[in-house]
């Protein structure tokens with residue numbers, strides 16, 4: 001029999017699946033407080049009453065979706081009296097899509113008719129819940145994706161007011177949000193907000209030690225011993241912190257190990273990690289750029305085009321002027337957008353002390369490569385975004401106020 005390279009069983013992975021993006025981790029450390037808060041929010045539902053509506057807020061890759069998936073799985077295992085439904089709003093962005101998903105979550109199959117008004121599906125959801133005598137908990141994952149056209153407002157109103165048409169029906173809503181400035185008080189109708197009245201569970205970024213702990217655990221289970229030597233691990237942790245998203249770290253390990261495998265080595269080198277980083281980084285920047293609002297993207301584009309023109313360091317003032325050329329915004333708004341870019345690790349803001357306090361914008365490595373030059377300077381409204389999806393940026397809550 002000839003040797004077939006694809007069938008080679010020389011692998012450094014004990015379990016390659018552990019490094020996949022959407023893998024639900026076996027161990028979920030460093031989120032005890034959040035899990036406890038969520039369990040508390042759910043407790044009323046286990047007694048047949050309304051759960052606490054909750055906003056889970058934190059930057060990308062901080063375990064929000066994971067926390068919900070774990071808790072919902074546990075609920076499904078323990079009781080029939082509570083029906084948890086996770087709606088991925090990046091995927092289901094319209095009212096009919098969201099309610100079809102909710103229906104499916106309760107009934108176990110898709111709603112029978114397509115093309116009927118979504119209010120019909122809402123009614124069917126009401127009937128099902130009445131018959132089942134179950135409490136409904138919907139998690140709108142990445143809820144900011146529903147902001148355009150008031151979809152979020154209407155979806156929330158329909159879920160939370162179901163008991164008005166179906167007495168005895170109890171419902172609650174959780175929402176995960178990664179936009180730091182999303183301000184529900186401003187983005188929802190007053191009436192909707194007052195029924196929602198959510199409590200917030202913050203998901204802060206992981207510390208370097210926590211990142212090391214999480215990645216280390218996967219490495220321990222997923223790789224053979226000694227495959228990732230300490231120096232390589234240190235570099236993985238450092239680069240993950242620089243990106244601020246755990247997914248990059250997991251991706252980095254996977255790619256570096258594959259590279260070592262390819263060269264038939266049994267150990268990952270620092271060079272493997274560095275080479276993997278340029279690929280993972282690209283992936284991260286793509287995700288981050290896709291999550292920007294049109295207004296945030298305009299600020300990034302302005303900084304990039306100023307940089308490209310090569311007139312020395314790009315100051316915040318220069319970028320502000322450039323952005324305003326395409327439509328005036330307040331400096332506060334501009335500054336909030338700049339901070340969001342910093343928060344996503346797309347730019348660094350350095351303070352120069354020369355004439356007063358000048359802020360210099362430095363676009364981080366890898367961003368130029370992901371963003372093709374804009375068609376014309378100042379045009380920016382082309383990227384659909386996760387926060388509002390609309391060019392009207394006043395919606396995302398950057399006018400000061402609550403954080």
Ligand SMILES: Nc1ncnc2c1ncn2[C@@H]1O[C@H](COP(=O)(O)OP(=O)(O)OP(=O)(O)O)[C@@H](O)[C@H]1O
Nearest residue numbers: 021023025028029060061062063064065066178246
């Ligand atoms: N405490 C943890 N322990 C182990 N793995 C974790 C932990 N937190 C996050 N992860 C892993 O990191 C990845 C990202 O987590 P998750 O999808 O929950 O982030 P998120 O906060 O929902 O991000 P986004 O805002 O981008 O949706 C997942 O692969 C998850 O398994």
Ligand SMILES: [Mg+2]
Nearest residue numbers: 064065141176
């Ligand atoms: Mg998520």
